[in-house]
Amino acid sequence: MTAKLRHTAYGGRGGARRVRSWAVAGLGVLSVVATALGLPVTAQAQPAGVPLANETFTGATALPEFEGFGPACLTGAPQGSAPGPGTHPLTGCPAGATGPVPPNDAAPHGYLRLTSAANDQSAAVLYNHALPANQGLVTTFDQWQYGGTTAPPADGISFFLIDGASSLTAPGAFGGSLGYAQKLPDDNPAEPFLPGVNHGYLGVGLDVLGNYFGDWEHRGNGCPTRSPAGTAFRIPAPGENMVTLRGPGDGTEGYCFLTATTSNFSTSGPWPSTLPGLLHGPTTSLPAGVTPAEAETLLEPSRRTVTVEVSPAPDPVITVSIDFHDGNGTRQVLSTPAPQPVPSTYKFGFAASTGAFTDVHLIRNVSVHPAAALPQLNLVKQVPENPPVPLPLTPGRQVPYQYVVTNSGNTTLTGVTVTDDHVTDISCPKTTLASGESMTCTGTYTVTDADGQAGSVTNTAVARGSSDGTEVTSPPDDVTLPVQRGPGVRLVKSADETREYRVGDQITYTYTVTNTGPQELTGLTVTDDHVNGITCASTTLAPSGESGDSTTCTGTYTVTAADGRAGSVTNTAIARGESDGTPVESPPERVTLAVASELSLGLEKSVDNSHPYQVGDQVTYTYRVTNTGNQQLTDIHITDDHVTNITCQTTTLAPGATTTCTGTYTVTEADAQRGSVTNIAVATADNSTVRSEPARATIQVQKKPCHGDECNKPCHGKECKPCHGKECNKPCHGKDCKPCHGKHCGKPCHGKHPGKPKLRHAVRK
Known part of the structure; x- marks a missing residue:
């Protein structure tokens, strides 16, 4: 994993950012219990300043930063075709949906529909644009979970945050993982292990069914602290009608259980929810031909307004509050310390899924604000996570930087630029920012020999703009990265990436090796996990900075049928040598090439x-x-x-x-x-x-009708009806019922007649 040694900026942010810590699991238990018992808890953050993202989802279009995944669609847009796989722009919903979904082409009464009540649906909407996190974040949205065609309904909705330095092009695993965490389906080693969302920071599960609470299917893989429900599969699901938080994770590791709205954190169930209302709404149907406005009114009882707050550093707290629209207003349902370290920027998303059990899942009125006031012009500088930059850096390595610039004031800024004391030619997508608008600028820096001698490189950046002729300057932001001292070797691997290879094709790889240290490098070799017989033009390299300090090596590889099945081939190479008696090796260098799959x-x-x-x-x-x-x-x-x-x-x-x-x-x-x-x-x-x-x-x-002895089972409450034949041999369990005998059977009983048989009339449901 990539780590930053130092990062200082406005608001006192500091420390090694983006170093994942999964040991915070369980920190929120005491605060959640305090909430359940009505004891004092940490004060929650409040929205401040202009919104950083604001989308109602009621119209025919949405902000372009929101990308759909799976069947996610807009009911406010004209009817569309079924969305294809992967991420895509949000468009209209297809016809023929299962369950009581709101009508299509419904602007201005539309919704973001994540799923209908059909089986086996997996959907998400992703906001793939970084937002500043240096003053915390408050996100509010309306959610609907209702109208399932099965009992129980399922699964739930998740809201999640990831490190904004990472790409957000897909959610995590669905089902019990709610589109945030990882999942090994049915704990079956023969199934593919599905990763969680990329560089996840926080996953808030608004879980109706309740499997997100448990660690079955390897949720929380590699975590020191596990869910109270353990790793076993449980029926019914252990966390029904519960808000559960999961923490940082990447790939198939992490996403640890943090806390949940339950009064029981022991390993012995049941685990009752402390929520003061139901996440699942009461709506079960919408009449045929219902208008968009009528549907909006009929769906109102199923609306729940959720607020997720991460207060500002250095000691941020996560607070979740819900308004069940039952007349009691917004109520805090949990509060817990946030995982450390906190990312410098966030990206966010929503996800929902159905399986054998179903529900309709809708979202509206998403609003994102900072928790504390940002400066009028805010700048956050970061190194992207994808692909990761290997640390420590070596001289000659190129480092990509991202600069997230936000206009947090109430006026439009013009002439917006970013300057960096080490990086030239910074590129920004625009020079004008409206109030609340953010953009990401980019630049690249090449590590020098002087950085190697210093052992680190620190870059400082500032954003500038103009508001009605008055210059506005952001507080500076800097990032420090370690650089390798003393002897070293750098490897750059390349191949023709412009073509698609097929089984049997031969790939030629070129390896450029550079001595980055102050002494001569001898005994140079290059090893590759796929390529044998690599040859180099020279095996001795002069010290860095002198002529002849680099050489070129080559090797070939023949594409196999296994590569064709995988659809790609990834090679990893390392250069090794010896400098003044000290063995040195380069960071691993990987190249992935596409291979046409001819097997299906x-x-x-x-x-x-x-x-x-x-x-x-x-x-x-x-x-x-x-x-x-x-x-x-x-x-x-x-x-x-x-x-x-x-x-x-x-x-x-x-x-x-x-x-x-x-x-x-x-x-x-x-x-x-x-x-x-x-x-x-x-x-x-x-x-x-x-x-x-x-x-x-x-x-x-x-259900199978009863015959003969099957009918002798006792009935209960509304299930009771007059007995006939053998049915009379068992008591019914209404308060006025007694066993019937002989001629009294089949006749209704009335009032209190001690010692006489009675029978209560009821109709089987």
Whole structure:
């Protein structure tokens, strides 16, 4: 991981930024318990100054910084087609949505729709633009979770912050991870381990179903402190109707449990929620032909307003408050110390998902403010995380810098520029900033031999602009990075990245090696994890600064079928040598090249869904697998989340060939309670390196009517009805009921008749 040794700026920010610390898990327990018991807690931050981002999502368009992922769409826009994979501009929602979704083409009564109530949806909206964090951040938004077609509803909505120096082009894993944390599906080692959001800082789970609370599926992988619910799968989910916070993480490590709105932090459940209301709204349907304005009124009871606050450094506190719109106003539901260190900038996003359980998820009225007043012109300088800059730096290394410039005043600034005492030719996307507007400028610095002698390099930057003819200057911001002292070697690796390679192609890699130290470098070698037989023009290099201090090495690599399956090949190389008897080696240098995949599988799944099934019925699924590539595939098999022991007619397929597989599933009582079963299957080949797109099939399940002895079970409350035959052999459990006998059976009982049999009338639901 990349670390900064020193960073000083307006507001007293300091310390080693972007060094991840996951040991803060559990710090918020006492403050959450204090909140639940009504004890004093740390005062929450308040919005200050002009908004840094403000979007209602009620219109036909949204701010361009908001990018959709998956089925995320705008109901205020004209009806559109189904969004494709990955990130995309926000457009209108497609027709035929499942569940009580608000109507399309509804501006100015629109919503950001993350999901409908369909099964297995994963959606997010990402604000991929850095916002200053040096004075904290307060984010307020309205959320709706309602109208699920299953019981219980699922899953939930997450709001998350990442380090603004990182890219935000995809959310984290969905399902119980709510688009923030990592996930190993079903804890199955054969499944791909799905990463969390890139360089996550904070994930706020507004969790209706409750799996985000637990560490099942490797959530919190590598954390010293785990969720109170542990790592086991639990039914029902352990954190129903709960706000849960997870902390920093990257890839498949971290995203540790921080705290939650529960009164029980022991490892023995249950873990009741302390929320003073329900995150899930009461709306279950919208009438056919409802107008946008009518839908807005009908959805109002399901609206919840959430505020997430990170107070300013040096000791920031995270506070979550919710207005359930029940007449009690906004109430603080948890407060806990923020993970340290705090990033200098943030990017943010929202995510939601459904699975076998569903809900409609909507967002509106997003507003982001600093928690304390920023200067009229604010500057934050940072080094981007993607790709990471290897530390310590070596002379000759180029360092990219980003400068996040924000107009925090009430007037427009013109002639905005950034200057840096080490970086020239800084480029900004514009020179005029409206009130509340931010932009990111960029520049590059090449580390010198003098930096190596000093052991570090410190750059200081300032932003300037003009407000109605008056010059406005930001407080300076600087970043200090370590530079390697003494002997060293630098490696730059390159290849032709303009083409797409295919299996069997030969790639030529060039390695430029430079002696960055003050003594001669001897015994030079270059090793590459993919390339053998690398040759160098010279194995001895003069000291840095003299002629002949660099040499060129070359090697070749032949693209394999495995590279084709992966879609790319990444090589890592290291240069090594000896300087005055001291071994030295370069930081690793990686190059990734695209490889055309010529291996692919198609899967079609079918089932007889012409009639409803009942508990105990055996359902037969048929899977049609086709080799859609141009090479033979072996080890064909099917993985289905409900069906085991699937058999295929053949496990080897020539290009274009097809095979049929079958498997069976027995309907359970839980399926009857849900009313349906949705199975998801994937075909794999060549030791699971080739995978098809998932295929789904849904059947309807109805409760089985009782016959004979099945009817002898006692009824309860509203479930009771007059007994007949053998039904009369068991008591019912209303307060006026007694067992019936003989001629009294089948007759209603009335009033209090001690010693006489009674029977209460009720209608089975």
